[in-house]
Amino acid sequence: MLLQLDFSSEIPIYLQIRNQIVIGIAEGQLKPGDKLPTIRALAQEAGINMMTVNKAYALLKQEGHIIADRRSGAAVSGIPLEGGLDEKEKEALRLLVSQAKLSGMKLNELLELCTAYYENEEEER
Amino acid sequence: MLLQLDFSSEIPIYLQIRNQIVIGIAEGQLKPGDKLPTIRALAQEAGINMMTVNKAYALLKQEGHIIADRRSGAAVSGIPLEGGLDEKEKEALRLLVSQAKLSGMKLNELLELCTAYYENEEEER
DNA sequence: CTTTTTGTATTATTTATTATAATACAAAAT
DNA sequence: ATTTTGTATTATAATAAATAATACAAAAAG
Numbered sequence: 001m002l003l004q005l006d007f008s009s010e011i012p013i014y015l016q017i018r019n020q021i022v023i024g025i026a027e028g029q030l031k032p033g034d035k036l037p038t039i040r041a042l043a044q045e046a047g048i049n050m051m052t053v054n055k056a057y058a059l060l061k062q063e064g065h066i067i068a069d070r071r072s073g074a075a076v077s078g079i080p081l082e083g084g085l086d087e088k089e090k091e092a093l094r095l096l097v098s099q100a101k102l103s104g105m106k107l108n109e110l111l112e113l114c115t116a117y118y119e120n121e122e123e124e125r
Numbered sequence: 126m127l128l129q130l131d132f133s134s135e136i137p138i139y140l141q142i143r144n145q146i147v148i149g150i151a152e153g154q155l156k157p158g159d160k161l162p163t164i165r166a167l168a169q170e171a172g173i174n175m176m177t178v179n180k181a182y183a184l185l186k187q188e189g190h191i192i193a194d195r196r197s198g199a200a201v202s203g204i205p206l207e208g209g210l211d212e213k214e215k216e217a218l219r220l221l222v223s224q225a226k227l228s229g230m231k232l233n234e235l236l237e238l239c240t241a242y243y244e245n246e247e248e249e250r
Numbered sequence: 251c252t253t254t255t256t257g258t259a260t261t262a263t264t265t266a267t268t269a270t271a272a273t274a275c276a277a278a279a280t
Numbered sequence: 281a282t283t284t285t286g287t288a289t290t291a292t293a294a295t296a297a298a299t300a301a302t303a304c305a306a307a308a309a310g
Contacts, residue, residue, distance in 0.1 A: 098151030
């Protein structure tokens with residue numbers, strides 16, 4: 001589970017960290033109970049500020065994806081979430097589907113792409 | 126085609142405008158050749174600055190969604206695009222699929238939601 | 251032909267967000 | 281007792297977004 005940060009991206013660094021960890025959990029590279037690197041270690045490794053990593057971890061904790069006791073570090077939660085996508089996420093999906101449609105992608109292509117992402121476990125892309 | 130702007134959203138206003146027009150085109154409320162409101166009219170109606178609307182229109186033009194001659198105003202392009210989603214968009218989709226999975230949504234639910242968005246033409250949600 | 255309207259462009263300023271920096275604290279492991 | 285941990289605070293710098301005030305050329309309207 002190594003992070004690939006793009007400092008010229010328009011996506012804030014703390015969000016890139018958060019997003020890659022979410023994807024890592026969903027795709028199985030990170031399993032329930034797995035420990036995450038410490039905030040300081042990750043910051044140093046990535047050459048960024050501690051508080052930037054902290055912001056990502058705080059968000060992941062708030063979302064229920066990780067548990068972070070003071071001391072013992074942060075670990076993947078393992079407690080299954082429920083309720084499906086929230087309204088913001090659905091609207092983002094709606095936008096992406098619209099963009100796919102306008103880009104010439106057919107419905108079955110889109111569904112296959114979603115399926116490939118959803119079922120992806122372990123194997124690389 | 127009236128816009129719903131959320132000034133407390135974390136999504137920039139110019140992007141909200143761009144996104145809603147993209148969705149409008151994809152879902153058929155806006156059809157090829159349809160004229161968009163003028164930059165000034167839309168800015169006044171929405172109570173925002175002209176340059177904010179201009180930024181949205183410039184983006185839509187650059188993406189090929191609208192045509193904007195100097196004078197005659199802006200109109201929906203109608204020229205079909207090709208090539209499918211780009212890498213950034215695919216990564217955004219991958220993230221959303223991950224979030225859906227972690228939120229407890231099953232694959233078939235996700236595919237049905239995508240299908241509903243994709244096939245949506247005219248009818249309200 | 252004159253006036254108005256259009257998208258486009260420029261420059262400056264304000265505001266909000268992001269990232270960095272320097273510390274500090276309490277809890278737990280070593 | 282010391283170190284390491286997540287967490288918290290405060291300040292500052294850097295970047296992005298929005299507003300504001302104009303201006304221009306092209307085309308439509310009169």
